[in-house]
Amino acid sequence: MYRIVYKKQLNPTVVMMDIEAPLVAKKAQAGQFIILRVDEEGERIPLTVAGYDRNAGTVKIIFQIVGATTKKLSEKQKGEYIQDFAGPLGVPTHLDGLENVCIVGGGVGCAIALPVAQALKEKGARVTSIIGFRSSDLVILEDEFRACSDELVVMTDDGSYGRQGNVTLPLKEMLAERKFDKVITIGPLIMMKFIVEAVRPTGIPCDVSMNPIMIDGTGMCGGCRLTLNVDGKRVTKFACVDGPDFNGYQVDFDEAMMRGGAYRSFERHAYEATCNLFKKGEN
């Protein structure tokens, strides 16, 4: 069992938690993920590490309430326990040799982008961050990004905060007048797809962080597979052991988006059932 030592609601649907897991905290690096189960009957879900404190032995997770499992997790309070917490899994984000990087985060993906930005800053790189949200009430981690970025642009789709528009807009402007060593983007698949297309003409390397459906997360089930186009050949890769970061130019985003929706109706049903359960508890 793993204790929740800190909990904070970042916006109406995004929650931050610090989980006591000393072995994971000791090893975790930016870009890696963990697998958790909320309770004995729960499903295994992957969440990317949003931070860690090696001394305190805690790992930070930030998640959006999107389905039954994240709903149940969000109802857990500080001091309570979750059933399983295993990791760190996946290959850490490659940061060596990078001096000038643009980080593009979208929505809850910003939680995963933040430790990458922080790690780059610590290594002395120049960090440009572009973070985007649907509207002002969904903005998260702005102060944290400001602290580790040489330049920060906040975008909202509806213009209710920062600049109006999506994250590709300022990125394209920047790419027109300067170079980066690399663009790293983390967010919804459709956003990453458009970021990759915006960067492609410049030839600047562009890494994306994939978060597909997983079961075990340790290299056994193959549920997290995605297809890369490498030199005209289609190659199957597994996000859990080969990723979660991939060369964005190679990823078949259309297939990934289609696969991501495989259980959408089941998930909707399970989410509604869980919500009803909590409502009953309140009465």
Next chain:
Amino acid sequence: MAKFNMNPTKNAMPTQDALVRARNFGEVALGYDEATAMDEALRCLNCKNMPCVSGCPVNIHIPEFISKIKEGDFEAAYQIIAKSSTLPAVCGRVCPQETQCEQLCVRGIKGEPVGIGRLERFVADWHNSHSDELPECAAPNGHKVAVVGSGPSGLTCAGDLAKLGYSVTVYEALHTAGGVLVYGIPEFRLPKAIVKKEVDTLEKMGVKLVTNVIIGKTLTVDELFDMGYEAVFIGSGAGLPNFMGIPGEGLKGVYSANEYLTRSNLMKAYLDNPETPIMKGGKVAVVGGGNVAMDAARTALRLGAEKVYIVYRRSMTELPARREEVEHAEEEGIEFRLLCNPIEILGYNNPDNPRDERNGSVQAIRCIRMELGEPDERGRRRPVEVAGSEFTLDVDAVIMAIGTSPNPLIKSTTEGLEVNRWGGIIVTEDGATTKAGVYAGGDAVTGAATVISAMGAGKVAAKAIDEYLKNK
């Protein structure tokens, strides 16, 4: 003592009716009762040269335990098995006895061999419901050994070392112990309560079990030595599933057998209100002919599929699954499409509505007929495509059960641990790897194989680790 039973056939194994069991997850074979077990035991001639024992990968003293059944002393029979085997209730169910102990049974020359597997299962089940007596363990010797993975090889190695007095810790990456016994083999062939019972016995013998630790990630093999373990056994199992590399394998409804079985078994998708989803119903094609393919096909049927095909590129003669599993599958109504090979999986696409949720779902599998050509290097006749014989099967899901490739996690973080060109860990006859103090066995070494061969490897390694630490 009673006379021998010279009946040429085995006492039949009571089973659930095929059409009933095809729709439930209850165990297929129901097991002998005491009278049947004693009657079957009387078929054993107690041969002096004991050919059966040499056919057993863990060398169970077969005639000895059967003699105890004849006497009605079932607990004594159990203790004899337990000296050699850590998981008797498991082996009695999933071992391919027909190619091991029973194949060498003298009674098999004129008739059927003694039902050794059925008797082993009876004895283990009798013990589990009547006795809490633990296998004999030596006094603690103060030496620590770490075991990586709690599947059949790891549990066997841990059990044997515990019996010798070692302090053993088993590290498991998943949340439940048992490895393939819990995520892979379905409930109807091996109830999870039985695996749990065997694991509980090990814990009572003093074996420590740590779940949620991925060796190679959470801790490395070198760190295990730093923590005071003097030897490490790696039984991390088979790895990532293979796919065919044909178009359409990324469609919704295409599973690896590992994923499909893990969803159903470990994550309990077969229950009414699971939190982990799985596709139920419709028509399902399982590609492959091994035991894993049979398990996947029979699971699909039990999850409510209206039609299940096994698509296999060779003929029934070459099909590698156990005969018993094939017969059970056929009785339950699974259709074998032999000498067929998939060439493409076709998906649904609604050109008028890109947001149609069915877009990208499996709709059919396109296959080509095969004929058998010249034998390959292993002596199996190589299947060759018959030109122009393509045909299409309408299906809603495709399950790929065509083997696995080794997991790279431990190899990539353990300096000095060498693997062969398929990624399997290189070991000597006694399970020693190229790294001092590190032993390995099971699928991590051999690639996908059987539970009992993994157990045999765990046993051999335990003996070698004992000798290594005694002489250190």
